Amino acid sequence: NEGALWDCGPMAGLGAGGAPPLVRAVRELGAWRPPTVFITHPDLDHFGGLLDVVEPLGVQRVVTCPRFLKQAAEQPDGPAAFMARELARRGVEVRAAHAGAVFSIGDATLTLLSPPQDAAWPLDNDHSLVGLWAVAGHAQAMLLTGDVQDDAIAALARANPALHPTVLELPHHGSARAEALRWTLGLEPPVVLQSTGPLRANDPRWDGLRAGRGWYTTCVDGAAWVEFGRAGDVRSGSVRGGAALVPTDGERGR
Numbered sequence: 001n002e003g004a005l006w007d008c009g010p011m012a013g014l015g016a017g018g019a020p021p022l023v024r025a026v027r028e029l030g031a032w033r034p035p036t037v038f039i040t041h042p043d044l045d046h047f048g049g050l051l052d053v054v055e056p057l058g059v060q061r062v063v064t065c066p067r068f069l070k071q072a073a074e075q076p077d078g079p080a081a082f083m084a085r086e087l088a089r090r091g092v093e094v095r096a097a098h099a100g101a102v103f104s105i106g107d108a109t110l111t112l113l114s115p116p117q118d119a120a121w122p123l124d125n126d127h128s129l130v131g132l133w134a135v136a137g138h139a140q141a142m143l144l145t146g147d148v149q150d151d152a153i154a155a156l157a158r159a160n161p162a163l164h165p166t167v168l169e170l171p172h173h174g175s176a177r178a179e180a181l182r183w184t185l186g187l188e189p190p191v192v193l194q195s196t197g198p199l200r201a202n203d204p205r206w207d208g209l210r211a212g213r214g215w216y217t218t219c220v221d222g223a224a225w226v227e228f229g230r231a232g233d234v235r236s237g238s239v240r241g242g243a244a245l246v247p248t249d250g251e252r253g254r
Contacts, residue, residue, distance in 0.1 A: 068080055170195075
């Protein structure tokens with residue numbers, strides 16, 4: 001009862017017993033009823049599967065970016081407005097959050113680094129929630145980035161020069177924009193999670209950054225996972241590959 005989902009895109013087909021695939025995957029992890037879902041921004045590939053999991057996973061609240069609710073208000077016939085209405089009808093709390101908000105989930109702490117409260121960037125992607133997870137003694141365990149692009153990435157880099165997460169969700173599914181390449185190089189993450197289809201898989205522009213890291217691309221490696229041990233150990237792996245220990249900060253020379 002202390003789990004959370006970060007985004008909830010649609011997944012085709014049904015799992016065992018008629019359950020949606022995401023429900024089955026969550027239950028395989030032993031997280032039967034995570035009550036909180038973070039929806040990074042108003043793009044359907046990030047929230048289109050939410051209604052399928054609300055009841056079976058016992059979702060009680062949805063936290064999203066201010067742009068999501070603004071779009072829902074301004075476009076009453078759009079997908080964001082439909083989702084907001086359906087969640088309200090099902091008794092799910094929906095609230096907006098911005099940089100500086102902190103959430104405690106079990107032993108983990110999530111701090112939002114973006115978007116700023118006064119963000120006025122033109123692209124929905126740049127308004128994505130960006131969250132830094134601290135778990136099991138790792139102050140910068142995992143950085144989840146939604147679909148941030150140039151404006152948000154530049155602001156994040158300026159505001160967080162000492163950011164070096166152990167795990168990075170590659171921004172915008174691995175879109176190899178120059179700003180994203182520079183930012184990832186500076187972050188130096190030992191593990192990279194790239195959620196993408198074939199279009200952005202194995203893009204040669206990322207080749208210089210892949211070497212020496214655990215780099216998991218969903219359409220190639222299948223679902224990936226990272227575990228943070230209380231003793232400071234970190235392991236990562238994927239369903240189509242093996243598991244590996246992740247170097248500690250000291251072993252990386254920092």
